[in-house]
Amino acid sequence: MTPLRAPLARYAERLHRAAGDTHHVASPLGAWLLLALTGPAATGDARAALAEALGADPDDAAAEARALLAAPHPMVAAATALWERTPAAELAAWRATLPEATERGPLPEQAALDAWARERTGGLIDRFPVDVAPDTLLVLASALATRVSWADPFDTAPGTELGAGSAWSSRLRWVLRTPPFRHRCWLAATDRAGAVAVHAAPARTGDDGTGMLVVSVAAAREVPAADVLAAAQELAGAAALSPGNSLPGHLSLFDLPLGETPLWTLREEPVNTFAPGGREERATAVLPCWSASSRHDLTAPGFGFDAAARALGGLLGLTGPGFDAAQSAVARFGRYGFEAAAVTAFGMVAGLPPEGVARVAELRFGHPYAVVAVTTDPAGGPWHALPVYSAWVAEPEELPADEAG
Structure with a gap:
């Protein structure tokens, strides 16, 4: 078990409890990773608060975050960035602890940040x-x-297959039915949510064998969403660590009464089987397509970004600096695959600087001009600062129509 799973599960529960039982999606990992990167800046009370929020020593958490971001999973594109209005020398030591691939630069306008999120x-x-x-x-x-495709796409079924007790069965014309192979369906016993229905859909694996497993868990209606999500976190981790056909927490169908419940229908039929004792278990699942788009406010103390602001503010000699922290997340689950993304951001503010005057120039290349392309090498090798191409631009062209605007 990775040492990150337990701290991340606690952070996930905090985040999902704040979201409540409304339709939502989140990336607790995205928020945790960002918070962990601020850890090396913290001392004193801020460090203790960060340790509490992260569920780990801040330096250990930062090392874990750097390791994950240095070698992202092939099915999870990952990026980090730090933008500063004016780089402060007091933050140099902390800045040096950020992952090597972290993008850095001057603080851009909002439109450029939006473009970064899209890209x-x-x-x-x-x-x-x-x-x-x-x-x-x-x-x-x-x-x-x-963005992943299922190893085996779902089949389809009428929405009524969700059962007469489902409010969705009359709203949805079609839903998804598990295909004959590779998807795992089972009933499981959990501490937090009781008996639950579980479906695990594997993504098509990469050439190196890496993959993704998307696990859906349904409990009785009266079970709080936070408890079902906690059970799902545990089952998903166990399923990913288990051999192909293993069913974590498996409840035998022969230990349950025949008939219909809101979570399953159980019947018995004669078969020819080599199963032990002549008792064979089969399970399929029907579930809807879904998509979600959410924004989570991460400024509450339990999420740790208040401590991050105090830590970085302390390095800058600021007392109680203002800050903002939030996450935007989206996901879509469909017949052929799954896609999801999250952008988490932490911004720190201070008082406005004194009033002054700025001169702003816009440079115009409106007559013939020169262009030179040179290579760069921070190690100072033989290619460093070497001109490779040069041009004199005397005949401009119109911007292609499909690139205008």
């Missing part, structure tokens, strides 16, 4: 989750994105 999520998220204000000092952000 890093393959267009799944259209808007950056926090706004940049004139007093914003820095913004730290993470992006995670996934």
Whole structure:
């Protein structure tokens, strides 16, 4: 078991409890990773608060985050970025602890941040989750994105197959039915949610054998959403760690009464079987397509970003700096695959600087001009600063119509 699973499960429960039982999607991992990156800046009370929120020592959490971001999973595109209005020397030591691949630069306008969110999520998220204000000092952000196809696509079934007790059965004309192979369906016993129905859909694996398993868990209606989500976290982790046909927490169908419940219908039929004792178990599942788009406010103390603001503010000599923290997340589950993305952002603000005057120039290349392309190498190798191409531009062209606007 990865040491991150337990702290992440606690953080996930906190995040989902705040969202309640409304339709939503989140990436607890995206928020946890971003918070962990601030850990090395923390001392004193801020460090203790960060440790509580992260469920781990801040330096250990930062090391775990760096390791994950240095080698992202092939099915989870990952990016981080730090933008600063004016890089402060006091943050140099903390800045050096960020992952090597972290994008860095001056604080951009809101439109550029929105574009970053779109580009890093393959267009799944259209808007950056926090706004940049004139007093914003820095913004730290993470992006995670996934698009996978199922190893075996779902079949379809009439919506009525969800059962007469389902409010969705009369609203949906068609739903998904598990295909004959590779999907896992079972009933499981859980501590938090009681007996639950479980479906696990595997994504098509990559050439290196890596994959993704999307696990759906349904409990009795009266079980709180936070408890079902906690059970789902545990079952999903166990299913990913189990051999192909293993069913974590499996409840034998022969230990349950025949008949219909809101979660399953159980019948018995004669078969020819080599199953032990002549008792064979089979399970299929019907479930709907779904999509969700959510924005989560992460400024409450339990999420840890207040401590992150105190930690970074302390390095800058600021007492109680203002901050914003939020996550935008989307997901879509359908017949042929699954896609999801999350952008988490933390912005720290300070008082407005004194009034002054700025001169702003817009450079115009409106007559013939020169262009030179040179290679760069931070290691200073033989290619560094070497001109490779050069041009004199005397005949401009119209921007292609499909690129205008």
